[in-house]
Amino acid sequence: MKKLHLLLFACLIFTATAFAQSKDEKDVTAAVEFMRKAMVDGNRADLTKLAADDLSYGHSSGKIQNKAEFVEAIASGASDFVTIDLTEQTVKVVGTTAIVRHKLSAQTNDGGKPGSTVLGIMLIFQKQKGQWLLLARQAYKLPTP
Template sequence: MKRRRFLVAALALCGLPAVFGATPDQQAVEQAERNWAKAVLAGDIAALQTIFADDLIYTHSTGAVDDKTSYLAKMNSGTKYEAIDYQSMTVHIYGKDAAIVHSKARLKATTPTGGVDSNLMMLHVWAKQGKTWKMVAHQTTRLP
């Protein structure tokens, strides 16, 4: 009987993060994700320098691929994000230093070649470097 109660209590405790909210790492990654969106919208190159890992792979919905240097150069050359409106966001933590954020968002931007207004599915990969979560990969897909 005691063993059964223990098992029921242990199983109930396993579900606590889902019931009472995200784990500290999930909260930290979600905050890092929101900091990325805030920095992109503000055109804050200094913040993006610290958010992005040095070996960032940034794949746009067009298939174009940037590294950290080329993406930041585009931000400096007239690309202006006007809105990133999240419709959903899910954070998955893997081990102690890897995370994936899967989200859907509407993105509006102006680039030197025209305007963008797209519903996107985004996949961001985050790695914990020291005590800081850094974005190591960005991949977007346009939704119909």
């Protein structure tokens, strides 16, 4: 009976360890949430803060933006996210690089025209001077439900 309890305890510890996020994974997850909120709010200062100077921001249409273009499009309202919901997110940290994948469902109001989109997203964050910054993003279209 004692061995069974030890075995169960070991399984619980292993399971908890296997599913626990590292500090870097938690920090990257927080950076993604900061980005989501900044994009909905259109907050120029926050958008500037989260993006690396060498940002390559790819849209599902094939359009690529640099940092200044990305920030301006969101902050000016040309690309207006009313809501952004992220699901099925995974975070993989390798050294000072993090790969984030998720499904993005959004309500938009680009140019005053309401719309919705469902996209697959891959984000690359890089740790620079202790902060996780968005270095690259690529979106691809998913079928709408």
